[in-house]
Amino acid sequence: MDRKGQIYRYIKTEISRKGLPPTIREIGNRFNISSTNGVRYFLNKLEDDGLIERQNRMARGIRIIDRVPASTGTPVPILGRVPAGKPSFSEENVEDTILLDSSLAKGSGVFAVRVHGDSMVGAGINDGDIAVVKPNPLPQSGEIVVALIEDEVTLKRIIKKGREVILRPENDDYPELNLTKLGHDRIRILGSVLTIIRRFY
Numbered sequence: 001m002d003r004k005g006q007i008y009r010y011i012k013t014e015i016s017r018k019g020l021p022p023t024i025r026e027i028g029n030r031f032n033i034s035s036t037n038g039v040r041y042f043l044n045k046l047e048d049d050g051l052i053e054r055q056n057r058m059a060r061g062i063r064i065i066d067r068v069p070a071s072t073g074t075p076v077p078i079l080g081r082v083p084a085g086k087p088s089f090s091e092e093n094v095e096d097t098i099l100l101d102s103s104l105a106k107g108s109g110v111f112a113v114r115v116h117g118d119s120m121v122g123a124g125i126n127d128g129d130i131a132v133v134k135p136n137p138l139p140q141s142g143e144i145v146v147a148l149i150e151d152e153v154t155l156k157r158i159i160k161k162g163r164e165v166i167l168r169p170e171n172d173d174y175p176e177l178n179l180t181k182l183g184h185d186r187i188r189i190l191g192s193v194l195t196i197i198r199r200f201y
Contacts, residue, residue, distance in 0.1 A: 007042050009033060009050055012064055012195075019144030019157075019193045021062040024040070026061045053198070060124050063198060078112045078130060098130060098197065108187050109135040113146055113153055120144070122170030128199050131155055131189040144193040149176045149177070150186055155193065 001166060014022045016116060022030070024039045032075040033039050043062070046052045052096040055061030078096040098112055122142065125131070133146045141160035147167060156167035156177065179187050 003031065004042050004045050007039075008046055011052065011062055015064060015195050018142070020195075021060050021064075021090075023059050047092065055124065058122075058124060060122075063124055064195065065198070072101055075112055076100050076132060077114050078114060093138075102134065110190075111191075112197075113155075115155060115196075119169040119171050119174045120157075123154065125170070125196050126198070129196050131196055132194045133193050135191040137189055137191075139189060139192045140178075146190045148188045148190055149182075158189070177183070 007027060010027065011021055014020070014026075024036050027041045027043075028034065030038065031039075033042075043052065043054060047054060051065060053065055054065045055063070072173040075097045076099075079094060080096055084147075095114075110132065112130050112132045114124055115127060115131055118127055125144075131146060136145075139145050139158050141158060143158055143165075144155060145158045146155055148154075154167070156169055159168050161168040163180065165179040167179060169176070
């Protein structure tokens, strides 16, 4: 695999592991590219190939563009409504379906939700994006998760500090949510975000 392909695979892996893309400096360190312009050269090539999209003024502004041919891929339901308890894939709760590469959709219960609002723009997640979610009631600190607060679905970064569990937005206009103070009976962690997809119509 050439350097461009290695960088593309690294970006996808980091998004899958951490829920956000690497910075230009992190890519440079990983591949021993001393110049930021050197990293940008490969990112420009990936963008020209239609594999990524960049928001230049954001440190983590790299977005994978998932273009799966209509005849291939694993169907994943986009839930328009997530009832209390756990995601339900009944017909009235599924608003659409997206086809994903089987490596992303592997495992039982993988689902997707549409992002509403701008509370996670600092992580490159925008209103209207689609979050692909793997059920995971016990995520690691630092992961981006989908949580159900009473009857509202929200995306936040989960931070664990001793006995406290905090849902942190990536936008200073929004407050943190302290799960310990709100009460666990009002909140349910539905899963960890595997990747974010921007839909193109």
